[in-house]
Amino acid sequence: MFCQGFLCLWFCVLVSCIAGAVASTPSEGSTQALYERAPVPDGYSSPSYYPTPNGGWATDWQDAYERAAVIVRNMTLAEKTNITTGTGYFMGRCVGNTGSAPAKNMPQLCLQDGPLGVRSTDNVTAFPAGITVGATWDKDLLYRRGLAIGEEFRGKGANVHLGPSVGPLGRKPRGGRGWEGFGSDPVLQAVGARETIRGVQERGVIATIKHFIGNEQEQYRMYNLVQPGYSSNIDGRTLHELYLWPFAEGVRAGVGAVMAAYNDVNGSATSQNAYLLNGVLKDELGFQGFVMTDWLSQISGVAAALAGLDMSMPGDGGIVGIPLLGGAWFADELSEAVLNGSVPVSRVNDMATRVVATWLKMGQDQDYPAPNYSSFTADREGPLYAGAPLTSPRGVVNEYVNVQGDHAELARDIAQDAITLLKNEGGILPLETSTPLKVFGDDAQANPDGINSCSDRGCNKGTLGMGWGSGTANYPYFDSPIDAIRSQASNVTYSSSNTFPSNVVASPGDVALVFINSDSGENYITVETNPGDRTTAGLYSWYGGDDLVKAAAAKYENVVVIIHTVGPIILENWHSLPSVKGIIIAHLPGQEAGQSLTNVLFGHVSPSGHLPYTIPVSEDDYPDSVNLIGGLQLGQVQDTYTEGLYIDYRHFNKAGIKPRYAFGHGLSYTTFSYSNATLTLSTPLSETPPAPPTKPSTPTYPNTRPAPSEVYFPPNFPRIDRYIYSYMDAAAADLAAAINPSSTPYPYPQNYTTTQPPTHPPAGGSPGGNPALWDTIYTLALTITNTGSRPGRAVAQAYVQFPDGFPHDTPVIQLRDFAKTAVLAPGEGQTVRLRITRKDVSVWDVRRRNWVAGGGEGGGYTVWVGGSSDRLEVRCVGEGSCDVGARGPVDG
Ligand SMILES: *[C@@H]1O[C@H](CO)[C@@H](O)[C@H](O)[C@H]1NC(C)=O
Ligand SMILES: *[C@@H]1O[C@H](CO)[C@@H](O)[C@H](O)[C@H]1NC(C)=O
Ligand SMILES: *[C@@H]1O[C@H](CO)[C@@H](O)[C@H](O)[C@H]1NC(C)=O
Ligand SMILES: *[C@@H]1O[C@H](CO)[C@@H](O)[C@H](O)[C@H]1NC(C)=O
Ligand SMILES: *[C@@H]1O[C@H](CO)[C@@H](O)[C@H](O)[C@H]1NC(C)=O
Ligand SMILES: *[C@@H]1O[C@H](CO)[C@@H](O)[C@H](O)[C@H]1NC(C)=O
Ligand SMILES: *[C@@H]1O[C@H](CO)[C@@H](O)[C@H](O)[C@H]1NC(C)=O
Ligand SMILES: *[C@@H]1O[C@H](CO)[C@@H](O)[C@H](O)[C@H]1NC(C)=O
Numbered sequence: 001m002f003c004q005g006f007l008c009l010w011f012c013v014l015v016s017c018i019a020g021a022v023a024s025t026p027s028e029g030s031t032q033a034l035y036e037r038a039p040v041p042d043g044y045s046s047p048s049y050y051p052t053p054n055g056g057w058a059t060d061w062q063d064a065y066e067r068a069a070v071i072v073r074n075m076t077l078a079e080k081t082n083i084t085t086g087t088g089y090f091m092g093r094c095v096g097n098t099g100s101a102p103a104k105n106m107p108q109l110c111l112q113d114g115p116l117g118v119r120s121t122d123n124v125t126a127f128p129a130g131i132t133v134g135a136t137w138d139k140d141l142l143y144r145r146g147l148a149i150g151e152e153f154r155g156k157g158a159n160v161h162l163g164p165s166v167g168p169l170g171r172k173p174r175g176g177r178g179w180e181g182f183g184s185d186p187v188l189q190a191v192g193a194r195e196t197i198r199g200v201q202e203r204g205v206i207a208t209i210k211h212f213i214g215n216e217q218e219q220y221r222m223y224n225l226v227q228p229g230y231s232s233n234i235d236g237r238t239l240h241e242l243y244l245w246p247f248a249e250g251v252r253a254g255v256g257a258v259m260a261a262y263n264d265v266n267g268s269a270t271s272q273n274a275y276l277l278n279g280v281l282k283d284e285l286g287f288q289g290f291v292m293t294d295w296l297s298q299i300s301g302v303a304a305a306l307a308g309l310d311m312s313m314p315g316d317g318g319i320v321g322i323p324l325l326g327g328a329w330f331a332d333e334l335s336e337a338v339l340n341g342s343v344p345v346s347r348v349n350d351m352a353t354r355v356v357a358t359w360l361k362m363g364q365d366q367d368y369p370a371p372n373y374s375s376f377t378a379d380r381e382g383p384l385y386a387g388a389p390l391t392s393p394r395g396v397v398n399e400y401v402n403v404q405g406d407h408a409e410l411a412r413d414i415a416q417d418a419i420t421l422l423k424n425e426g427g428i429l430p431l432e433t434s435t436p437l438k439v440f441g442d443d444a445q446a447n448p449d450g451i452n453s454c455s456d457r458g459c460n461k462g463t464l465g466m467g468w469g470s471g472t473a474n475y476p477y478f479d480s481p482i483d484a485i486r487s488q489a490s491n492v493t494y495s496s497s498n499t500f501p502s503n504v505v506a507s508p509g510d511v512a513l514v515f516i517n518s519d520s521g522e523n524y525i526t527v528e529t530n531p532g533d534r535t536t537a538g539l540y541s542w543y544g545g546d547d548l549v550k551a552a553a554a555k556y557e558n559v560v561v562i563i564h565t566v567g568p569i570i571l572e573n574w575h576s577l578p579s580v581k582g583i584i585i586a587h588l589p590g591q592e593a594g595q596s597l598t599n600v601l602f603g604h605v606s607p608s609g610h611l612p613y614t615i616p617v618s619e620d621d622y623p624d625s626v627n628l629i630g631g632l633q634l635g636q637v638q639d640t641y642t643e644g645l646y647i648d649y650r651h652f653n654k655a656g657i658k659p660r661y662a663f664g665h666g667l668s669y670t671t672f673s674y675s676n677a678t679l680t681l682s683t684p685l686s687e688t689p690p691a692p693p694t695k696p697s698t699p700t701y702p703n704t705r706p707a708p709s710e711v712y713f714p715p716n717f718p719r720i721d722r723y724i725y726s727y728m729d730a731a732a733a734d735l736a737a738a739i740n741p742s743s744t745p746y747p748y749p750q751n752y753t754t755t756q757p758p759t760h761p762p763a764g765g766s767p768g769g770n771p772a773l774w775d776t777i778y779t780l781a782l783t784i785t786n787t788g789s790r791p792g793r794a795v796a797q798a799y800v801q802f803p804d805g806f807p808h809d810t811p812v813i814q815l816r817d818f819a820k821t822a823v824l825a826p827g828e829g830q831t832v833r834l835r836i837t838r839k840d841v842s843v844w845d846v847r848r849r850n851w852v853a854g855g856g857e858g859g860g861y862t863v864w865v866g867g868s869s870d871r872l873e874v875r876c877v878g879e880g881s882c883d884v885g886a887r888g889p890v891d892g
């Protein structure tokens, strides 16, 4: 997703103009011939995979597909190519607007950012970011946030929610957009995606899991005149066991849409990578919804359609190259490509059916509101097509519908339950409200220039409630930490400067609260010389935050540091100073930054957040291959995942490097104990999952080439400037239809075929993959008891350790499930259940293209449970009771 608004409009024109200049010499014969790409490193390749498996065989989707096929069978070619494209950037109220088929009662679809709320409008909730809800480790909060987001998108009339984001997965700690997702672990991301999708789609909104795949850094992601987007070179095992994992879970949860990424994988752009889209996503994962491009990322028409792309967004930026000039890769170009026989009719039928079926499956044919806001102006009236400001018809574009409901309360609960207490020496927290509090740092107050003064939060002023870019929403109001502190504590002084005041006199008993932050965002905005990724400040706090803490620590005996951050931040400049007694990570709280924090600070609740990533001692402790790459160079930037499975804690554990705070760490004001832990073997483990079920048939269509008249512009059709149409002028349509494909063949890619795969691949068989991969292998039950003196919530994290002698190298431990208790009163206990599936104890075998596990009854796996990856106290091996009070394999 990309920028918007008028300033940015011309920026987009410029960027895409450059991109288009290159793209304007299309030779679509090969899926990769458009740009000069540097060769990918030896061993990485983009195999051919054709054709696109048709959708409609999955049980859950069959009804929607049958109904969709009735509609699509009766559609003209122009209707099919209309609903699979956007109408052009700024050519409608939403960030993406599809064409419609009015004669078939298929409306335009409104596609809107972003993962934490409805972007670019008013009267919405600015929810805590993905990384924040990830830090709650609370499946129910994830789900309820999804429901609330779905309700708000629906209320605004947006059909498609452009979230959740699980790619980036957080491989690169400096990467700009990791905060939009749920944490640096595939299972945490997968659960985040699944619960969000369930919630959003339960409200009838189509969720979009993105960005598929390997989009781990911001810089060099897009194609331009001198360079193609970078190539993420990922081996099959790493792809499956890390980056694909959350997508598989999202597809299993029934996600309606997938957004491709800007970058390449193995040297082939993800929006036209046949192996990824046809092979991995639609055959192996059995995805039944539709695949869209990221904004302006499409670089071919025929090749992309054959490779499995179903929808072009925002629709323009194609062959003419410049958005707003009417050029497209799909729309009329796709009409032409079907007429001239290059794209088989079967493919365009499948594309259209996927869109209609998804729309029907969500029930959007029943009373779904039309968009009632404009992403491009806050005025009530304006041009209906902001991309054609001079000629567009005008009308009401904003109805200011308030969709917030009671979601503020949920947003506050999430922000509060995410708060992660890293250090609490001498029990400095919670604070008494009567304690004299000396508050320092601009991060404690609302942005003094206005809470929404920087478009898409493209500045870092005041409390950091979210990163910047398309993954943002406007604040309806901002509950700032300083306001909340003042409303609760009786003696508060505040210095908003990021420089420590020279005239401070400390009194004994004062507690200093120092607020610092670290920001990042999307590449189209540069903030303080950081082009999305954290290039300048790196993993240290911004605006001299470390000096502010040090100065406060020199003056006060009791210092609590509160950090709003997009991801890992290095604390070493002051972590061990004797007066720094408390450290809190408040993540990115969204609009509810104040009371969520004071509830914890003053002990109304115990903190219960846990780190969704590792905090290292030094950035040098990461593998070199996860550094940001690129620079002024010709040719394609190669981002090769040489660290394989070893990112975040998987790396630290393998290398034996002790981080400052381990993945999963988080303190409470109370203490918990585990007891009564048992492991039950539910399904005997076989080496590979049983063969997938047989593949049911999919809807059939008459696949004859359509008559050119199906795409003629209707007589006297009122064309709107810059609008993307699927119609063609009659002469051009006739010419295309006159081409004889056998005498003028299209240069199809190697191994191209139109024969549908008759069976599922061994790893496939249902949405998400072979259904047996979700068989429960072990069920683990244990009782968690509050052994302290305050109420609190505990998180049980279950990690799997593969057996000794397992034939594949595996990380020491890997998170596989987690559970959070209710608020437990002192002495109160709760039994939680954790589930380990066949997939959880398998690795991806590249040669067999299947998941393999250790054979035998229980397979010899160890399941560890604890409150942090470095504090695993429960050890279960085989059926029966577990060992409580054990010492985990990486305990700190
Ligand atoms: C990339 O190349 C590796 C090594 O050949 C292969 O295992 C993997 O499946 C490829 N991935 C894609 C998406 O082409
Ligand atoms: C085409 O198929 C052949 C035979 O299976 C295989 O060796 C070759 O690598 C394939 N080409 C591509 C580009 O995948
Ligand atoms: C097919 O579409 C036309 C309009 O394009 C409509 O008049 C006709 O009733 C439709 N037929 C069916 C079977 O839906
Ligand atoms: C394509 O969509 C636009 C926008 O909704 C609409 O005006 C046009 O009539 C549609 N074309 C067809 C063939 O239905
Ligand atoms: C058919 O039309 C498409 C879209 O313009 C074009 O890319 C393709 O080369 C054409 N095919 C032939 C055989 O001319
Ligand atoms: C929110 O909606 C109300 C009407 O309910 C409107 O008066 C107000 O201007 C809207 N807020 C913003 C920020 O536009
Ligand atoms: C606030 O605290 C300071 C010590 O930091 C103390 O000198 C002052 O008297 C307190 N003010 C009130 C109103 O209690
Ligand atoms: C032990 O666990 C079982 C469930 O596995 C639960 O029913 C029982 O109440 C627990 N016992 C105690 C003492 O917590």
Ligand SMILES: CC(=O)N[C@H]1CO[C@H](CO)[C@@H](O)[C@@H]1O
Pocket: 154, 155, 156, 157, 369, 370, 371, 372, 399, 401
């Ligand atoms: C133009 C339009 O459809 N506006 C709708 C906006 O949403 C509200 C509530 O969802 C509807 O009542 C309006 O009709």
